[in-house]
Amino acid sequence: MPLVAAYFRPDSLDEALSLLAGPHRIVLGGGTTINSDRQRSDVEVVDLQALGLDSIESSETELRIGATATLADVAGSDQVPDGLRAIARRESPSTLRTLATIGGLIASAHPDSVLLAALLVHGASVDLAGSEAMPLASVLAQGVPSQAIITAVRLDPTGVLCHAATGRTPADVPIVAAVARAGAGGISLALTGVAATPITVDPDDPVGGLAPPGDFRGSSGYRVELAGVLAARALGGLR
Numbered sequence: 145m146p147l148v149a150a151y152f153r154p155d156s157l158d159e160a161l162s163l164l165a166g167p168h169r170i171v172l173g174g175g176t177t178i179n180s181d182r183q184r185s186d187v188e189v190v191d192l193q194a195l196g197l198d199s200i201e202s203s204e205t206e207l208r209i210g211a212t213a214t215l216a217d218v219a220g221s222d223q224v225p226d227g228l229r230a231i232a233r234r235e236s237p238s239t240l241r242t243l244a245t246i247g248g249l250i251a252s253a254h255p256d257s258v259l260l261a262a263l264l265v266h267g268a269s270v271d272l273a274g275s276e277a278m279p280l281a282s283v284l285a286q287g288v289p290s291q292a293i294i295t296a297v298r299l300d301p302t303g304v305l306c307h308a309a310t311g312r313t314p315a316d317v318p319i320v321a322a323v324a325r326a327g328a329g330g331i332s333l334a335l336t337g338v339a340a341t342p343i344t345v346d347p348d349d350p351v352g353g354l355a356p357p358g359d360f361r362g363s364s365g366y367r368v369e370l371a372g373v374l375a376a377r378a379l380g381g382l383r
């Protein structure tokens with residue numbers, strides 16, 4: 145279990161925001177990242193689960209996923225386009241998917257998250273309590289503003305999605321993945337595994353300027369090479 149110092153379960157967003165103003169307080173989503181740390185700490189958690197932020201709603205032009213919807217909720221929702229659902233189904237092991245939330249996914253900004261890359265190509269923006277709404281790309285680059293709470297992510301659900309990925313085995317988290325979308329605004333492309341977070345790139349020059357850190361799964365040069373191949377595959381799949 146996490147060695148957090150205190151646990152709060154507010155009943156309203158206002159209460160959650162005022163609790164977060166206290167020292168050492170952080171938001172608790174599904175807890176899959178927070179609870180993976182077994183070091184004793186002075187962290188106090190503000191649990192969002194009683195706030196009713198887990199709904200998933202869609203119209204023809206907008207999909208809204210509440211911050212405490214789990215990755216399993218997204219994978220199983222008939223409000224979510226098939227391409228996004230398929231990617232959500234492959235994100236993390238099933239035991240984590242039933243706990244991990246969309247808000248936690250965004251705040252964690254995991255560089256290997258194919259679901260975050262898919263949200264990026266859908267032009268996602270992030271609703272925040274305690275701050276103005278922000279494009280997802282800005283939240284990933286800058287982090288969640290201090291003492292703000294992600295309440296939902298909104299995106300354009302239309303268009304065609306195609307993704308390509310390479311992992312050490314088909315079941316592993318991909319070393320690099322490319323997600324491409326053809327929408328009303330044209331083609332968009334995002335990559336994982338090539339920067340500190342998933343990023344959008346120019347479909348005409350997907351690897352220009354990339355300098356990814358290497359690790360035991362793949363050197364920097366290997367990742368750039370792979371990104372070029374996978375970007376071409378994902379873009380080719382849109383035709």
Ligand SMILES: Cc1cc2nc3c(=O)[nH]c(=O)nc-3n(C[C@H](O)[C@H](O)[C@H](O)COP(=O)(O)OP(=O)(O)OC[C@H]3O[C@@H](n4cnc5c(N)ncnc54)[C@H](O)[C@@H]3O)c2cc1C
Pocket residue numbers: 170171172173174175176177178179180192211212235236237240243244245246247248249250251252253254256257258288292293294295317
């Ligand atoms: C074994 C393991 C494997 C993992 N594999 C993957 C993987 O393959 N791909 C991947 O992307 N991630 C992976 N993760 C990371 C993690 O599971 C995901 O990022 C997950 O989506 C986090 O969601 P959560 O709701 O559990 O977040 P939590 O653990 O509750 O919180 C994580 C962070 O997000 C903040 N936060 C949570 N909700 C909000 C909110 N609504 N507003 C503001 N801040 C918020 C918290 O304060 C905390 O800083 C893995 C983690 C573990 C332990």
